Amino acid sequence: MKKIGVIVFPGTNCDRDVFYVLSEVMHLETEYVWHNRQSLDGFSGLVLPGGFSYGDRLRAGAIAAHSPVIYEVKRMAKDGVPVLGICNGFQILIESGLLPGALVKNEHLNFACKWVDAKVKNTSTPFTKLFEKNQKIRMPIAHGEGRYVAGGSTIKELIQNDQIVLSFLNENPNGSLESIASICNPEGNVVGMMPHPERASELVLSPVADSIDGLTIFLSLVHFLDDTYMK
Amino acid sequence: MKVCGRELSVLTKAEFSRLKKSLNRHPTETELQMVAAEWSEHCSYKSSKKYISRLPVSGARIGNDSGFDAGLIEIGNDLVLSIRIESHNHPSAIEPYGGAATGVGGVIRDILSVGTRPIALMNGLRFGDINGHDSTVNQHTRWLLRNVVRGISDYGNCIGVPTVGGELEFDSSFNYYCLVDVVCIGLGKTNEIIANLADIDDLLFLVGGSTGRDGIHGAEFASAGLVHENRSAVQIPDPFLKKTLIEAILEANKNRYIKAMKDLGGGGLACCLSETSHNLGKGFDVDLSHVRLREEGMSPTEILISESQERMLLIVGQENRELLEEIFAKYEIDFSIIGKVCSGQKIKIRHNSEVIADIPAHIVTCAPLLNRKSARPSYLKRKYGPRMDSPSDLGSILLEMLRRPNICNRSWIYEQYDSEVGLRTVLKPGEGDSSVLRLGDGKYVALSIDGNSRRCYFDPYQGTLGCISEAVRNVICSGASPVGLIDHLQFGSPEDPEIFWTFEQAVAAIKDYCDFFSLPVIGGKVSFYNEKNGLPIKPTPVIGAIGIGNNLEKVAKARLDTRCSIFLIGHTREELGGSEYYASSHRTDSGNIPMLHLAEDKRNALAVSNLISSGVVKCVHDCSKGGIAIALAEVAINGNTGFDIDISLASNTCNRIDRLMFSESNSRYVVATERPEELIEILRDSRSQVHCSMLGYASDSSANDTIQYRGGQKILVNLELEKLKVAYNNSLESRLDDVRV
Numbered sequence: 001m002k003k004i005g006v007i008v009f010p011g012t013n014c015d016r017d018v019f020y021v022l023s024e025v026m027h028l029e030t031e032y033v034w035h036n037r038q039s040l041d042g043f044s045g046l047v048l049p050g051g052f053s054y055g056d057r058l059r060a061g062a063i064a065a066h067s068p069v070i071y072e073v074k075r076m077a078k079d080g081v082p083v084l085g086i087c088n089g090f091q092i093l094i095e096s097g098l099l100p101g102a103l104v105k106n107e108h109l110n111f112a113c114k115w116v117d118a119k120v121k122n123t124s125t126p127f128t129k130l131f132e133k134n135q136k137i138r139m140p141i142a143h144g145e146g147r148y149v150a151g152g153s154t155i156k157e158l159i160q161n162d163q164i165v166l167s168f169l170n171e172n173p174n175g176s177l178e179s180i181a182s183i184c185n186p187e188g189n190v191v192g193m194m195p196h197p198e199r200a201s202e203l204v205l206s207p208v209a210d211s212i213d214g215l216t217i218f219l220s221l222v223h224f225l226d227d228t229y230m231k
Numbered sequence: 232m233k234v235c236g237r238e239l240s241v242l243t244k245a246e247f248s249r250l251k252k253s254l255n256r257h258p259t260e261t262e263l264q265m266v267a268a269e270w271s272e273h274c275s276y277k278s279s280k281k282y283i284s285r286l287p288v289s290g291a292r293i294g295n296d297s298g299f300d301a302g303l304i305e306i307g308n309d310l311v312l313s314i315r316i317e318s319h320n321h322p323s324a325i326e327p328y329g330g331a332a333t334g335v336g337g338v339i340r341d342i343l344s345v346g347t348r349p350i351a352l353m354n355g356l357r358f359g360d361i362n363g364h365d366s367t368v369n370q371h372t373r374w375l376l377r378n379v380v381r382g383i384s385d386y387g388n389c390i391g392v393p394t395v396g397g398e399l400e401f402d403s404s405f406n407y408y409c410l411v412d413v414v415c416i417g418l419g420k421t422n423e424i425i426a427n428l429a430d431i432d433d434l435l436f437l438v439g440g441s442t443g444r445d446g447i448h449g450a451e452f453a454s455a456g457l458v459h460e461n462r463s464a465v466q467i468p469d470p471f472l473k474k475t476l477i478e479a480i481l482e483a484n485k486n487r488y489i490k491a492m493k494d495l496g497g498g499g500l501a502c503c504l505s506e507t508s509h510n511l512g513k514g515f516d517v518d519l520s521h522v523r524l525r526e527e528g529m530s531p532t533e534i535l536i537s538e539s540q541e542r543m544l545l546i547v548g549q550e551n552r553e554l555l556e557e558i559f560a561k562y563e564i565d566f567s568i569i570g571k572v573c574s575g576q577k578i579k580i581r582h583n584s585e586v587i588a589d590i591p592a593h594i595v596t597c598a599p600l601l602n603r604k605s606a607r608p609s610y611l612k613r614k615y616g617p618r619m620d621s622p623s624d625l626g627s628i629l630l631e632m633l634r635r636p637n638i639c640n641r642s643w644i645y646e647q648y649d650s651e652v653g654l655r656t657v658l659k660p661g662e663g664d665s666s667v668l669r670l671g672d673g674k675y676v677a678l679s680i681d682g683n684s685r686r687c688y689f690d691p692y693q694g695t696l697g698c699i700s701e702a703v704r705n706v707i708c709s710g711a712s713p714v715g716l717i718d719h720l721q722f723g724s725p726e727d728p729e730i731f732w733t734f735e736q737a738v739a740a741i742k743d744y745c746d747f748f749s750l751p752v753i754g755g756k757v758s759f760y761n762e763k764n765g766l767p768i769k770p771t772p773v774i775g776a777i778g779i780g781n782n783l784e785k786v787a788k789a790r791l792d793t794r795c796s797i798f799l800i801g802h803t804r805e806e807l808g809g810s811e812y813y814a815s816s817h818r819t820d821s822g823n824i825p826m827l828h829l830a831e832d833k834r835n836a837l838a839v840s841n842l843i844s845s846g847v848v849k850c851v852h853d854c855s856k857g858g859i860a861i862a863l864a865e866v867a868i869n870g871n872t873g874f875d876i877d878i879s880l881a882s883n884t885c886n887r888i889d890r891l892m893f894s895e896s897n898s899r900y901v902v903a904t905e906r907p908e909e910l911i912e913i914l915r916d917s918r919s920q921v922h923c924s925m926l927g928y929a930s931d932s933s934a935n936d937t938i939q940y941r942g943g944q945k946i947l948v949n950l951e952l953e954k955l956k957v958a959y960n961n962s963l964e965s966r967l968d969d970v971r972v
Contacts, residue, residue: 013391052389055471
């Protein structure tokens with residue numbers, strides 16, 4: 001069976017939302033994973049939801065990146081298990097070294113909560129495989145520290161290896177380099193993104209008619225897992 | 232006696248002798264301070280209680296709320312909504328970041344203490360001039376606004392409760408001061424509402440934050456005019472601790488480990504213990520040496536009256552002690568057991584072995600009520616209307632109005648709040664007239680808060696009626712049926728008879744409205760002494776309306792679609808007293824303020840509800856600040872669609888076209904429909920006898936759009952929609968951009 005783990009740290013606050021979309025909208029077997037858990041055997045996918053783990057103390061994601069469960073996340077990631085970090089989850093993946101670069105305070109210094117346009121640049125990850133290349137999608141962001149920065153060589157590598165998964169379109173809401181909204185590891189199974197797909201997974205919550213692009217991200221995961229299990 | 236280097240405030244002579252008489256002895260120093268905290272205006276409502284107790288509180292949907300810090304509404308399917316309004320005006324005026332953040336924290340604890348999960352926050356913010364000629368005032372206002380918003384944003388975003396809407400007003404009576412009102416709604420299961428019962432030998436858990444010297448005398452500080460900037464009276468926020476506390480307490484409550492619960496707010500442990508003991512009808516035996524402290528050398532009195540944040544008192548049966556402790560260990564939350572429930576109705580407080588207070592709870596909680604004098608303010612005798620000719624260029628006036636701080640787009644503020652966490656926010660901030668949150672099975676709650684200090688200054692009775700009507704109209708606009716009101720009555724010193732008169736008038740207005748509409752008041756708060764350097768604020772009742780809707784498919788938005796016909800429901804009178812138009816073009820507040828005609832208000836509301844539920848209209852917007860002209864401009868901007876209307880077709884008794892455009896008469900709605908014949912049919916069939924005027928049409932497409940207001944054949948305003956957008960959207964941002972944090 002495909003079972004998805006939703007990893008919860010003290011201060012995570014989008015865990016219930018992600019859990020709801022996976023279990024109630026997608027009808028997947030979903031389980032909360034508390035941060036001190038030692039083994040993640042039996043999970044075929046992992047999501048690190050958004051929020052303010054440890055109140056963003058030190059730096060966003062810095063303390064959570066040293067939780068016991070992260071060692072297990074790293075092991076699973078190495079084995080090719082799909083791992084998605086959303087917002088604070090993205091920050092944790094970066095702080096734990098699973099993804100390169102850094103996420104710093106938004107350029108305008110304010111928290112930003114709004115729906116934004118993005119372009120899908122990489123459609124080979126487990127979370128984007130159902131999109132068309134360069135498809136324009138719309139999802140909400142909600143963060144104070146989402147400005148992606150990295151050294152010139154890292155940015156070059158990201159571009160060369162096709163590791164930029166989503167980039168902001170029309171407006172760069174936080175000042176990210178290359179308008180980066182989402183990146184993945186070189187293997188593509190670990191993806192971090194600032195937009196919240198769980199908030200764009202039901203029509204009734206979408207301010208854009210007929211657009212629930214967030215759901216496609218979770219559908220892609222199911223598609224990917226089906227393929228993997230078929231093999 | 233001194234605490235934190237300040238002389239402790241004591242009771243008046245009359246209060247002291249009353250206390251002595253009820254005790255039959257001299258109070259101890261600790262007892263005296265407990266009583267002083269509880270008998271402060273902030274905690275005891277000694278000036279206002281007689282008045283607000285006349286408001287109707289019972290209604291079909293209201294649960295039994297005795298002893299609860301939040302009002303409850305049963306909404307069916309075994310679900311209960313809880314709601315609470317609070318303010319943090321004094322603290323925010325001197326330390327806007329911490330003051331606003333702890334204001335959010337306090338109202339969250341009230342919702343939590345009845346056993347419900349907080350699902351949404353709103354705020355009503357009021358500041359001084361941001362536009363005026365005095366640059367020191369402007370700068371101070373910007374500093375306050377920026378930091379209040381940052382405080383709410385940092386706190387609310389971190390605890391994962393969405394801030395879904397609110398309101399904002401600027402007026403010179405708030406110069407160097409501010410009002411920060413926070414509303415929180417919670418959702419819970421009927422059978423998980425805290426029972427609020429206790430048995431002998433139950434344990435008193437003090438959970439969450441440790442106790443320090445911050446917030447000493449917050450309650451008394453809030454019960455006097457703001458003269459000294461007493462920063463030690465402002466508490467320190469810790470949203471991360473609050474978030475884990477919420478989860479731990481909800482988990483414990485789900486397992487039914489908690490028998491009774493109360494948050495520690497104004498007056499700290501002193502008020503919390505005495506109010507809880509009084510409500511439960513049980514005595515407490517407490518040892519202060521078990522309270523976890525964050526500072527050394529705190530005296531027992533300081534421990535009792537500290538208002539340190541993020542603390543809750545839980546009453547727990549001995550049998551659940553270890554199970555509860557496991558939950559706190561999981562969430563890494565500190566706690567201590569500070570005493571237990573005992574027989575009798577006395578609170579016995581010890582510090583180590585010494586008994587420092589032994590006093591019946593009811594003596595502490597039942598403050599002697601006051602009879603305040605009231606007198607009609609002398610300023611009301613002045614009456615003059617502005618004598619100004621009709622302006623020739625209404626287009627530039629419209630743009631100027633759209634730029635006004637009391638009208639312009641608020642996205643600079645609400646984009647700093649996470650408005651969507653929790654997956655309930657159906658209408659995002661700015662999309663509709665009220666906030667709409669889904670509750671499951673197609674059900675939703677609609678919420679709006681409104682105030683208008685300028686109108687209430689000139690006529691507190693009619694002004695308050697107008698605020699209520701506007702809040703209710705906003706809820707109607709989203710397709711919900713109103714089920715109750717909350718009120719927050721904010722005034723200067725109650726010791727001033729002229730101010731106290733305005734308070735009486737506001738209460739009378741709420742009572743009359745509620746009686747006419749059979750609506751209960753689900754919760755409320757009174758805040759006096761809103762003064763800075765002896766200058767009182769204008770009377771500012773803030774009213775919240777709560778509505779329940781059953782069909783999410785039919786939620787209407789304030790957004791014009793192409794190819795719609797535009798109608799106005801309601802009648803316009805020449806009522807521009809306190810209006811934005813007079814303030815903008817005539818630099819005056821005076822004139823006739825809008826009167827509320829209760830029967831007409833009800834008819835129009837019912838008619839609009841009918842139109843929404845029949846599915847004929849999808850665009851509905853209330854006419855408030857700036858009148859018809861601004862309401863139309865707003866739906867055009869939101870929908871990115873222009874229009875061509877003849878304003879003289881609107882049902883009216885105005886002498887001049889500019890006054891018709893900008894009058895702020897109550898009970899009016901702009902609606903747009905693709906099926907105008909059906910709309911007329913429905914109104915005719917229902918014999919609702921409402922004034923309904925067809926004004927014109929939305930554009931056929933949204934390319935290169937214009938808006939046009941005509942008076943008969945005469946073109947009054949013809950502007951590109953883009954110009955309106957720039958005026959409306961960039962106004963607040965451009966005023967706040969240059970300020971450093």
